[in-house]
Amino acid sequence: MSIAIGLIGCGAISRKHLKTIANVDSVQLRAVSDVDDDKMSEAVERYRTLTGDQTFITKLNDYKALIKREDVDAVVVALLSSMHATVAKEALKAGKHVMLEKPIALSLQDTDELINLQRLTNNVVLVCHQLRYRPVFQKIKWLMDEGVIGKPYYGTASLKIYRPKHYYSSAAWRGSWDKDGGMLVNQGIHLIDLLIWLLGDVHSVYGQIGRYLPFKETEDVASGVLQFENGARAVLDANSVTLPNNLGYELTLVCDKATISLKGALDQLERCFVESHPEIEKELNLLMNDTREHEYMYEDFVKSIKTTKSVKMSCVEGKKAFEVIGGLYLSHLKNNVITFPIESFSTSDMKGSC
Structure with missing residues:
Protein backbone atom coordinates (compact mmCIF):
# COMPACT_ATOMS: atom_id res chain seq x y z
CA MET A 1 0.00 0.00 0.00
CA GLN A 130 19.85 13.13 3.32
CA LEU A 131 23.64 12.74 3.36
CA ARG A 132 23.28 10.57 6.44
CA TYR A 133 21.61 8.06 4.11
CA ARG A 134 24.36 8.05 1.48
CA PRO A 135 25.95 4.56 1.58
CA VAL A 136 29.53 5.81 1.83
CA PHE A 137 28.69 7.81 4.96
CA GLN A 138 26.69 4.90 6.36
CA LYS A 139 29.83 2.79 6.00
CA ILE A 140 32.08 5.43 7.60
CA LYS A 141 29.60 5.70 10.48
CA TRP A 142 29.75 1.92 10.94
CA LEU A 143 33.55 1.99 10.92
CA MET A 144 33.45 4.69 13.58
CA ASP A 145 30.87 2.94 15.77
CA GLU A 146 32.64 -0.42 15.56
CA GLY A 147 35.98 1.11 16.51
CA VAL A 148 37.65 0.08 13.25
CA ILE A 149 39.09 3.55 12.67
CA GLY A 150 39.78 4.17 16.33
CA LYS A 151 39.31 7.18 18.55
CA PRO A 152 38.39 10.39 16.72
CA TYR A 153 40.97 13.15 17.03
CA TYR A 154 40.11 15.86 14.54
CA GLY A 155 37.82 16.80 11.70
CA THR A 156 37.58 19.51 9.09
CA ALA A 157 34.61 20.66 7.06
CA SER A 158 34.96 23.13 4.21
CA LEU A 159 32.33 24.77 2.03
CA LYS A 160 33.49 26.95 -0.88
CA ILE A 161 30.53 27.94 -3.02
CA TYR A 162 29.22 30.95 -4.94
CA ARG A 163 25.78 32.49 -4.63
CA PRO A 164 25.40 35.51 -6.98
CA LYS A 165 23.08 38.46 -6.54
CA HIS A 166 20.35 36.96 -8.72
CA TYR A 167 20.16 33.94 -6.37
CA TYR A 168 18.97 36.24 -3.60
CA SER A 169 16.82 38.46 -5.79
CA SER A 170 14.96 35.41 -7.15
CA ALA A 171 13.08 35.12 -3.84
CA ALA A 172 12.42 38.04 -1.50
CA TRP A 173 13.04 35.98 1.64
CA ARG A 174 16.55 34.86 0.66
CA GLY A 175 19.40 36.48 2.54
CA SER A 176 17.24 37.59 5.49
CA TRP A 177 17.86 36.48 9.08
CA ASP A 178 14.21 36.06 10.05
CA LYS A 179 13.06 34.10 6.97
CA ASP A 180 16.17 32.51 5.47
CA GLY A 181 18.42 32.05 8.47
CA GLY A 182 21.94 32.49 7.10
CA MET A 183 24.49 30.80 4.88
CA LEU A 184 25.42 28.17 7.47
CA VAL A 185 21.76 27.33 8.11
CA ASN A 186 21.08 26.85 4.41
CA GLN A 187 24.26 25.65 2.74
CA GLY A 188 26.60 24.64 5.57
CA ILE A 189 24.18 22.64 7.68
CA HIS A 190 24.73 19.32 5.87
CA LEU A 191 28.48 19.36 6.57
CA ILE A 192 27.92 20.33 10.20
CA ASP A 193 25.37 17.55 10.58
CA LEU A 194 27.87 15.02 9.20
CA LEU A 195 30.55 16.21 11.64
CA ILE A 196 28.17 15.76 14.57
CA TRP A 197 26.90 12.38 13.36
CA LEU A 198 30.37 10.98 12.77
CA LEU A 199 32.41 12.61 15.55
CA GLY A 200 29.77 12.87 18.28
CA ASP A 201 27.84 15.52 20.16
CA VAL A 202 29.42 18.96 20.46
CA HIS A 203 30.49 20.35 23.84
CA SER A 204 31.37 23.90 22.79
CA VAL A 205 32.01 26.15 19.80
CA TYR A 206 33.85 29.35 19.05
CA GLY A 207 33.20 31.11 15.77
CA GLN A 208 33.06 34.29 13.74
CA ILE A 209 31.08 35.38 10.70
CA GLY A 210 31.36 38.19 8.18
CA ARG A 211 29.22 39.86 5.51
CA TYR A 212 30.68 41.58 2.45
CA LEU A 213 27.83 41.61 -0.09
CA PRO A 214 25.57 44.64 0.53
CA PHE A 215 22.32 43.30 -0.91
CA LYS A 216 21.46 40.91 1.92
CA GLU A 217 21.58 40.68 5.73
CA THR A 218 23.18 37.30 6.33
CA GLU A 219 26.80 36.15 6.42
CA ASP A 220 29.02 35.40 3.42
CA VAL A 221 31.84 33.75 5.38
CA ALA A 222 32.01 31.77 8.61
CA SER A 223 34.69 29.97 10.55
CA GLY A 224 34.48 27.95 13.73
CA VAL A 225 36.26 25.61 16.11
CA LEU A 226 34.18 22.80 17.60
CA GLN A 227 35.08 20.76 20.67
CA PHE A 228 33.24 17.46 21.01
CA GLU A 229 32.21 15.70 24.20
CA ASN A 230 34.64 12.86 23.44
CA GLY A 231 37.58 15.26 23.26
CA ALA A 232 37.81 15.48 19.47
CA ARG A 233 38.01 18.84 17.72
CA ALA A 234 36.98 20.13 14.32
CA VAL A 235 37.45 23.23 12.22
CA LEU A 236 34.68 24.65 10.03
CA ASP A 237 35.51 26.88 7.04
CA ALA A 238 32.59 28.14 4.94
CA ASN A 239 31.89 30.85 2.39
CA SER A 240 29.41 31.61 -0.37
CA VAL A 241 31.54 34.15 -2.26
CA THR A 242 34.03 31.86 -4.06
CA LEU A 243 34.47 33.31 -7.56
CA PRO A 244 33.53 32.55 -10.23
CA ASN A 245 31.54 29.47 -9.18
CA ASN A 246 31.39 26.62 -6.69
CA LEU A 247 34.79 25.18 -5.80
CA GLY A 248 33.30 22.37 -3.72
CA TYR A 249 33.14 20.72 -0.35
CA GLU A 250 35.58 18.84 1.85
CA LEU A 251 35.16 16.58 4.86
CA THR A 252 38.13 15.02 6.64
CA LEU A 253 38.20 12.72 9.67
CA VAL A 254 41.46 12.05 11.50
CA CYS A 255 41.40 9.19 14.03
CA ASP A 256 44.11 7.24 15.85
CA LYS A 257 43.85 4.41 13.30
CA ALA A 258 42.70 6.18 10.15
CA THR A 259 42.42 9.27 7.98
CA ILE A 260 39.46 9.55 5.64
CA SER A 261 38.94 12.58 3.41
CA LEU A 262 36.29 13.36 0.79
CA LYS A 263 36.09 16.33 -1.56
CA GLY A 264 34.25 17.68 -4.62
CA ALA A 265 30.55 17.17 -4.00
CA LEU A 266 31.66 14.73 -1.29
CA ASP A 267 31.73 12.17 -4.10
CA GLN A 268 35.53 11.86 -4.41
CA LEU A 269 37.66 9.89 -1.99
CA GLU A 270 40.83 11.96 -1.61
CA ARG A 271 42.38 9.75 1.05
CA CYS A 272 41.48 6.55 2.83
CA PHE A 273 44.03 5.05 5.16
CA VAL A 274 42.77 2.57 7.74
CA GLU A 275 45.44 0.78 9.72
CA SER A 276 45.49 -2.99 8.98
CA HIS A 277 42.50 -2.65 6.62
CA PRO A 278 43.70 -1.71 3.11
CA GLU A 279 40.54 -3.24 1.64
CA ILE A 280 38.38 -0.45 3.05
CA GLU A 281 39.60 2.06 0.46
CA LYS A 282 38.20 -0.12 -2.32
CA GLU A 283 34.93 -0.60 -0.43
CA LEU A 284 34.45 3.15 0.01
CA ASN A 285 35.31 3.87 -3.62
CA LEU A 286 32.65 1.38 -4.73
CA LEU A 287 30.07 2.92 -2.40
CA MET A 288 30.94 6.39 -3.70
CA ASN A 289 29.04 5.60 -6.89
CA ASP A 290 25.75 5.22 -5.03
CA THR A 291 24.20 8.66 -4.57
CA ARG A 292 20.59 7.57 -4.15
CA GLU A 293 20.47 8.88 -0.61
CA HIS A 294 17.24 10.79 -1.24
CA GLU A 295 15.48 7.56 -2.16
CA TYR A 296 16.90 5.75 0.88
CA MET A 313 16.91 11.49 10.99
CA SER A 314 14.40 12.41 13.70
CA CYS A 315 13.48 15.83 15.12
CA VAL A 316 15.94 15.29 17.97
CA GLU A 317 18.73 14.59 15.47
CA GLY A 318 17.60 17.47 13.26
CA LYS A 319 17.95 19.91 16.16
CA LYS A 320 21.65 19.15 16.70
CA ALA A 321 23.12 20.86 13.64
CA PHE A 322 20.86 23.89 14.01
CA GLU A 323 21.84 24.27 17.68
CA VAL A 324 25.55 24.10 16.82
CA ILE A 325 25.08 26.78 14.15
CA GLY A 326 23.14 28.85 16.66
CA GLY A 327 26.04 28.46 19.07
CA LEU A 328 28.51 29.63 16.45
CA TYR A 329 26.36 32.67 15.68
CA LEU A 330 26.05 33.48 19.39
CA SER A 331 29.81 33.09 19.76
CA HIS A 332 30.25 35.78 17.12
CA LEU A 333 27.83 38.09 18.96
CA LYS A 334 29.44 37.56 22.37
CA ASN A 335 33.03 37.07 21.15
CA ASN A 336 33.27 34.10 23.47
CA VAL A 337 33.14 30.29 23.55
CA ILE A 338 29.58 28.95 23.73
CA THR A 339 28.91 25.76 25.67
CA PHE A 340 25.96 23.46 24.93
CA PRO A 341 23.08 23.14 25.47
CA ILE A 342 21.87 26.63 24.57
CA GLU A 343 18.80 27.90 26.40
CA SER A 344 17.44 30.06 23.57
CA PHE A 345 18.34 31.21 20.07
CA SER A 346 16.63 32.52 16.97
CA THR A 347 18.26 33.58 13.71
CA SER A 348 16.28 36.82 14.01
CA ASP A 349 18.59 37.62 16.97
CA MET A 350 21.35 38.09 14.37
CA LYS A 351 19.87 41.18 12.69
CA GLY A 352 22.58 43.81 12.38
CA SER A 353 25.29 41.43 13.55
CA CYS A 354 27.55 41.58 10.52
Whole structure:
Protein backbone atom coordinates (compact mmCIF):
# COMPACT_ATOMS: atom_id res chain seq x y z
CA MET A 1 0.00 0.00 0.00
CA SER A 2 1.46 3.36 -1.08
CA ILE A 3 1.74 6.35 1.22
CA ALA A 4 -0.22 9.29 -0.24
CA ILE A 5 1.96 12.40 -0.26
CA GLY A 6 0.96 16.05 -0.22
CA LEU A 7 3.74 18.41 -1.36
CA ILE A 8 3.69 21.82 0.31
CA GLY A 9 5.90 24.25 -1.61
CA CYS A 10 6.64 23.87 -5.33
CA GLY A 11 9.88 25.84 -5.58
CA ALA A 12 13.33 24.67 -6.66
CA ILE A 13 13.86 22.12 -3.87
CA SER A 14 10.56 20.44 -4.70
CA ARG A 15 12.04 19.08 -7.94
CA LYS A 16 14.28 16.72 -6.01
CA HIS A 17 11.31 15.50 -3.99
CA LEU A 18 9.17 15.02 -7.08
CA LYS A 19 11.90 12.93 -8.73
CA THR A 20 12.24 10.78 -5.62
CA ILE A 21 8.50 10.33 -5.16
CA ALA A 22 8.33 9.22 -8.79
CA ASN A 23 11.15 6.69 -8.25
CA VAL A 24 9.99 5.18 -4.95
CA ASP A 25 7.17 2.65 -5.40
CA SER A 26 5.86 2.96 -1.84
CA VAL A 27 4.83 6.63 -2.17
CA GLN A 28 2.48 8.45 -4.54
CA LEU A 29 1.84 12.15 -5.05
CA ARG A 30 -1.77 13.01 -4.23
CA ALA A 31 -1.82 16.82 -3.85
CA VAL A 32 0.38 19.92 -4.15
CA SER A 33 0.15 23.37 -2.60
CA ASP A 34 1.73 26.71 -3.44
CA VAL A 35 0.61 30.33 -3.61
CA ASP A 36 1.83 30.39 -7.23
CA ASP A 37 -0.53 28.58 -9.62
CA ASP A 38 2.14 28.26 -12.31
CA LYS A 39 4.55 26.53 -9.92
CA MET A 40 1.85 24.05 -8.92
CA SER A 41 1.05 23.27 -12.54
CA GLU A 42 4.74 22.86 -13.32
CA ALA A 43 5.17 20.47 -10.38
CA VAL A 44 2.21 18.34 -11.44
CA GLU A 45 3.41 18.15 -15.03
CA ARG A 46 6.92 17.31 -13.91
CA TYR A 47 5.61 14.44 -11.80
CA ARG A 48 3.40 13.16 -14.62
CA THR A 49 6.34 13.26 -17.04
CA LEU A 50 8.54 11.35 -14.60
CA THR A 51 5.95 8.66 -13.88
CA GLY A 52 3.92 8.52 -17.09
CA ASP A 53 0.89 8.52 -14.78
CA GLN A 54 -1.91 10.95 -15.62
CA THR A 55 -3.81 10.39 -12.36
CA PHE A 56 -5.54 13.53 -11.08
CA ILE A 57 -3.48 15.51 -8.55
CA THR A 58 -5.21 18.13 -6.43
CA LYS A 59 -3.79 21.68 -6.52
CA LEU A 60 -4.43 23.97 -3.56
CA ASN A 61 -3.20 27.50 -2.87
CA ASP A 62 -3.89 27.08 0.86
CA TYR A 63 -1.56 24.53 2.48
CA LYS A 64 -3.95 24.26 5.43
CA ALA A 65 -6.59 22.85 3.07
CA LEU A 66 -4.09 20.25 1.88
CA ILE A 67 -3.24 19.27 5.45
CA LYS A 68 -6.92 18.66 6.22
CA ARG A 69 -7.44 16.26 3.30
CA GLU A 70 -8.29 12.72 4.38
CA ASP A 71 -6.71 11.25 1.24
CA VAL A 72 -3.26 12.55 2.23
CA ASP A 73 -1.20 10.42 4.65
CA ALA A 74 1.95 12.51 4.84
CA VAL A 75 3.19 15.92 3.79
CA VAL A 76 6.52 17.12 2.44
CA VAL A 77 7.28 20.62 3.74
CA ALA A 78 9.45 22.39 1.16
CA LEU A 79 8.70 26.04 1.91
CA LEU A 80 10.93 28.90 2.96
CA SER A 81 12.87 28.10 6.14
CA SER A 82 10.87 30.35 8.46
CA MET A 83 7.71 28.31 7.79
CA HIS A 84 9.18 24.84 8.31
CA ALA A 85 8.33 24.37 11.98
CA THR A 86 4.96 26.16 11.81
CA VAL A 87 3.64 24.02 8.96
CA ALA A 88 5.11 20.82 10.42
CA LYS A 89 3.36 21.46 13.74
CA GLU A 90 0.05 22.13 12.00
CA ALA A 91 0.43 18.92 10.01
CA LEU A 92 1.12 16.86 13.13
CA LYS A 93 -1.95 18.31 14.84
CA ALA A 94 -3.97 17.23 11.79
CA GLY A 95 -2.67 13.67 12.16
CA LYS A 96 -0.20 13.72 9.25
CA HIS A 97 3.31 12.35 9.04
CA VAL A 98 5.89 14.94 7.99
CA MET A 99 8.99 15.01 5.83
CA LEU A 100 10.56 18.35 6.70
CA GLU A 101 13.18 20.12 4.62
CA LYS A 102 16.20 21.43 6.51
CA PRO A 103 16.62 23.44 8.61
CA ILE A 104 14.22 22.00 11.15
CA ALA A 105 13.39 25.55 12.30
CA LEU A 106 14.89 29.01 12.74
CA SER A 107 14.55 29.09 16.54
CA LEU A 108 15.26 26.62 19.31
CA GLN A 109 11.82 27.33 20.76
CA ASP A 110 10.13 26.14 17.56
CA THR A 111 12.47 23.16 17.42
CA ASP A 112 11.62 22.07 20.95
CA GLU A 113 7.89 22.60 20.40
CA LEU A 114 8.08 20.39 17.31
CA ILE A 115 9.98 17.68 19.18
CA ASN A 116 7.42 17.69 21.99
CA LEU A 117 4.48 17.64 19.57
CA GLN A 118 5.98 14.74 17.62
CA ARG A 119 6.32 12.76 20.83
CA LEU A 120 2.75 13.60 21.81
CA THR A 121 1.20 12.61 18.48
CA ASN A 122 3.65 9.75 17.81
CA ASN A 123 3.51 10.56 14.11
CA VAL A 124 6.69 10.45 12.05
CA VAL A 125 8.80 13.52 11.38
CA LEU A 126 11.92 13.10 9.23
CA VAL A 127 14.25 16.09 8.76
CA CYS A 128 15.94 16.10 5.34
CA HIS A 129 19.62 15.64 6.13
CA GLN A 130 19.85 13.13 3.32
CA LEU A 131 23.64 12.74 3.36
CA ARG A 132 23.28 10.57 6.44
CA TYR A 133 21.61 8.06 4.11
CA ARG A 134 24.36 8.05 1.48
CA PRO A 135 25.95 4.56 1.58
CA VAL A 136 29.53 5.81 1.83
CA PHE A 137 28.69 7.81 4.96
CA GLN A 138 26.69 4.90 6.36
CA LYS A 139 29.83 2.79 6.00
CA ILE A 140 32.08 5.43 7.60
CA LYS A 141 29.60 5.70 10.48
CA TRP A 142 29.75 1.92 10.94
CA LEU A 143 33.55 1.99 10.92
CA MET A 144 33.45 4.69 13.58
CA ASP A 145 30.87 2.94 15.77
CA GLU A 146 32.64 -0.42 15.56
CA GLY A 147 35.98 1.11 16.51
CA VAL A 148 37.65 0.08 13.25
CA ILE A 149 39.09 3.55 12.67
CA GLY A 150 39.78 4.17 16.33
CA LYS A 151 39.31 7.18 18.55
CA PRO A 152 38.39 10.39 16.72
CA TYR A 153 40.97 13.15 17.03
CA TYR A 154 40.11 15.86 14.54
CA GLY A 155 37.82 16.80 11.70
CA THR A 156 37.58 19.51 9.09
CA ALA A 157 34.61 20.66 7.06
CA SER A 158 34.96 23.13 4.21
CA LEU A 159 32.33 24.77 2.03
CA LYS A 160 33.49 26.95 -0.88
CA ILE A 161 30.53 27.94 -3.02
CA TYR A 162 29.22 30.95 -4.94
CA ARG A 163 25.78 32.49 -4.63
CA PRO A 164 25.40 35.51 -6.98
CA LYS A 165 23.08 38.46 -6.54
CA HIS A 166 20.35 36.96 -8.72
CA TYR A 167 20.16 33.94 -6.37
CA TYR A 168 18.97 36.24 -3.60
CA SER A 169 16.82 38.46 -5.79
CA SER A 170 14.96 35.41 -7.15
CA ALA A 171 13.08 35.12 -3.84
CA ALA A 172 12.42 38.04 -1.50
CA TRP A 173 13.04 35.98 1.64
CA ARG A 174 16.55 34.86 0.66
CA GLY A 175 19.40 36.48 2.54
CA SER A 176 17.24 37.59 5.49
CA TRP A 177 17.86 36.48 9.08
CA ASP A 178 14.21 36.06 10.05
CA LYS A 179 13.06 34.10 6.97
CA ASP A 180 16.17 32.51 5.47
CA GLY A 181 18.42 32.05 8.47
CA GLY A 182 21.94 32.49 7.10
CA MET A 183 24.49 30.80 4.88
CA LEU A 184 25.42 28.17 7.47
CA VAL A 185 21.76 27.33 8.11
CA ASN A 186 21.08 26.85 4.41
CA GLN A 187 24.26 25.65 2.74
CA GLY A 188 26.60 24.64 5.57
CA ILE A 189 24.18 22.64 7.68
CA HIS A 190 24.73 19.32 5.87
CA LEU A 191 28.48 19.36 6.57
CA ILE A 192 27.92 20.33 10.20
CA ASP A 193 25.37 17.55 10.58
CA LEU A 194 27.87 15.02 9.20
CA LEU A 195 30.55 16.21 11.64
CA ILE A 196 28.17 15.76 14.57
CA TRP A 197 26.90 12.38 13.36
CA LEU A 198 30.37 10.98 12.77
CA LEU A 199 32.41 12.61 15.55
CA GLY A 200 29.77 12.87 18.28
CA ASP A 201 27.84 15.52 20.16
CA VAL A 202 29.42 18.96 20.46
CA HIS A 203 30.49 20.35 23.84
CA SER A 204 31.37 23.90 22.79
CA VAL A 205 32.01 26.15 19.80
CA TYR A 206 33.85 29.35 19.05
CA GLY A 207 33.20 31.11 15.77
CA GLN A 208 33.06 34.29 13.74
CA ILE A 209 31.08 35.38 10.70
CA GLY A 210 31.36 38.19 8.18
CA ARG A 211 29.22 39.86 5.51
CA TYR A 212 30.68 41.58 2.45
CA LEU A 213 27.83 41.61 -0.09
CA PRO A 214 25.57 44.64 0.53
CA PHE A 215 22.32 43.30 -0.91
CA LYS A 216 21.46 40.91 1.92
CA GLU A 217 21.58 40.68 5.73
CA THR A 218 23.18 37.30 6.33
CA GLU A 219 26.80 36.15 6.42
CA ASP A 220 29.02 35.40 3.42
CA VAL A 221 31.84 33.75 5.38
CA ALA A 222 32.01 31.77 8.61
CA SER A 223 34.69 29.97 10.55
CA GLY A 224 34.48 27.95 13.73
CA VAL A 225 36.26 25.61 16.11
CA LEU A 226 34.18 22.80 17.60
CA GLN A 227 35.08 20.76 20.67
CA PHE A 228 33.24 17.46 21.01
CA GLU A 229 32.21 15.70 24.20
CA ASN A 230 34.64 12.86 23.44
CA GLY A 231 37.58 15.26 23.26
CA ALA A 232 37.81 15.48 19.47
CA ARG A 233 38.01 18.84 17.72
CA ALA A 234 36.98 20.13 14.32
CA VAL A 235 37.45 23.23 12.22
CA LEU A 236 34.68 24.65 10.03
CA ASP A 237 35.51 26.88 7.04
CA ALA A 238 32.59 28.14 4.94
CA ASN A 239 31.89 30.85 2.39
CA SER A 240 29.41 31.61 -0.37
CA VAL A 241 31.54 34.15 -2.26
CA THR A 242 34.03 31.86 -4.06
CA LEU A 243 34.47 33.31 -7.56
CA PRO A 244 33.53 32.55 -10.23
CA ASN A 245 31.54 29.47 -9.18
CA ASN A 246 31.39 26.62 -6.69
CA LEU A 247 34.79 25.18 -5.80
CA GLY A 248 33.30 22.37 -3.72
CA TYR A 249 33.14 20.72 -0.35
CA GLU A 250 35.58 18.84 1.85
CA LEU A 251 35.16 16.58 4.86
CA THR A 252 38.13 15.02 6.64
CA LEU A 253 38.20 12.72 9.67
CA VAL A 254 41.46 12.05 11.50
CA CYS A 255 41.40 9.19 14.03
CA ASP A 256 44.11 7.24 15.85
CA LYS A 257 43.85 4.41 13.30
CA ALA A 258 42.70 6.18 10.15
CA THR A 259 42.42 9.27 7.98
CA ILE A 260 39.46 9.55 5.64
CA SER A 261 38.94 12.58 3.41
CA LEU A 262 36.29 13.36 0.79
CA LYS A 263 36.09 16.33 -1.56
CA GLY A 264 34.25 17.68 -4.62
CA ALA A 265 30.55 17.17 -4.00
CA LEU A 266 31.66 14.73 -1.29
CA ASP A 267 31.73 12.17 -4.10
CA GLN A 268 35.53 11.86 -4.41
CA LEU A 269 37.66 9.89 -1.99
CA GLU A 270 40.83 11.96 -1.61
CA ARG A 271 42.38 9.75 1.05
CA CYS A 272 41.48 6.55 2.83
CA PHE A 273 44.03 5.05 5.16
CA VAL A 274 42.77 2.57 7.74
CA GLU A 275 45.44 0.78 9.72
CA SER A 276 45.49 -2.99 8.98
CA HIS A 277 42.50 -2.65 6.62
CA PRO A 278 43.70 -1.71 3.11
CA GLU A 279 40.54 -3.24 1.64
CA ILE A 280 38.38 -0.45 3.05
CA GLU A 281 39.60 2.06 0.46
CA LYS A 282 38.20 -0.12 -2.32
CA GLU A 283 34.93 -0.60 -0.43
CA LEU A 284 34.45 3.15 0.01
CA ASN A 285 35.31 3.87 -3.62
CA LEU A 286 32.65 1.38 -4.73
CA LEU A 287 30.07 2.92 -2.40
CA MET A 288 30.94 6.39 -3.70
CA ASN A 289 29.04 5.60 -6.89
CA ASP A 290 25.75 5.22 -5.03
CA THR A 291 24.20 8.66 -4.57
CA ARG A 292 20.59 7.57 -4.15
CA GLU A 293 20.47 8.88 -0.61
CA HIS A 294 17.24 10.79 -1.24
CA GLU A 295 15.48 7.56 -2.16
CA TYR A 296 16.90 5.75 0.88
CA MET A 297 15.66 8.62 3.04
CA TYR A 298 12.13 8.21 1.67
CA GLU A 299 12.29 4.46 2.20
CA ASP A 300 13.22 5.04 5.84
CA PHE A 301 10.29 7.45 6.14
CA VAL A 302 7.84 4.90 4.73
CA LYS A 303 9.25 2.08 6.86
CA SER A 304 8.84 4.16 9.98
CA ILE A 305 5.23 5.02 9.11
CA LYS A 306 4.38 1.36 8.53
CA THR A 307 6.31 -0.16 11.45
CA THR A 308 6.45 2.70 14.03
CA LYS A 309 10.22 2.26 14.09
CA SER A 310 12.05 5.57 14.58
CA VAL A 311 13.56 7.26 11.54
CA LYS A 312 17.33 7.73 11.41
CA MET A 313 16.91 11.49 10.99
CA SER A 314 14.40 12.41 13.70
CA CYS A 315 13.48 15.83 15.12
CA VAL A 316 15.94 15.29 17.97
CA GLU A 317 18.73 14.59 15.47
CA GLY A 318 17.60 17.47 13.26
CA LYS A 319 17.95 19.91 16.16
CA LYS A 320 21.65 19.15 16.70
CA ALA A 321 23.12 20.86 13.64
CA PHE A 322 20.86 23.89 14.01
CA GLU A 323 21.84 24.27 17.68
CA VAL A 324 25.55 24.10 16.82
CA ILE A 325 25.08 26.78 14.15
CA GLY A 326 23.14 28.85 16.66
CA GLY A 327 26.04 28.46 19.07
CA LEU A 328 28.51 29.63 16.45
CA TYR A 329 26.36 32.67 15.68
CA LEU A 330 26.05 33.48 19.39
CA SER A 331 29.81 33.09 19.76
CA HIS A 332 30.25 35.78 17.12
CA LEU A 333 27.83 38.09 18.96
CA LYS A 334 29.44 37.56 22.37
CA ASN A 335 33.03 37.07 21.15
CA ASN A 336 33.27 34.10 23.47
CA VAL A 337 33.14 30.29 23.55
CA ILE A 338 29.58 28.95 23.73
CA THR A 339 28.91 25.76 25.67
CA PHE A 340 25.96 23.46 24.93
CA PRO A 341 23.08 23.14 25.47
CA ILE A 342 21.87 26.63 24.57
CA GLU A 343 18.80 27.90 26.40
CA SER A 344 17.44 30.06 23.57
CA PHE A 345 18.34 31.21 20.07
CA SER A 346 16.63 32.52 16.97
CA THR A 347 18.26 33.58 13.71
CA SER A 348 16.28 36.82 14.01
CA ASP A 349 18.59 37.62 16.97
CA MET A 350 21.35 38.09 14.37
CA LYS A 351 19.87 41.18 12.69
CA GLY A 352 22.58 43.81 12.38
CA SER A 353 25.29 41.43 13.55
CA CYS A 354 27.55 41.58 10.52
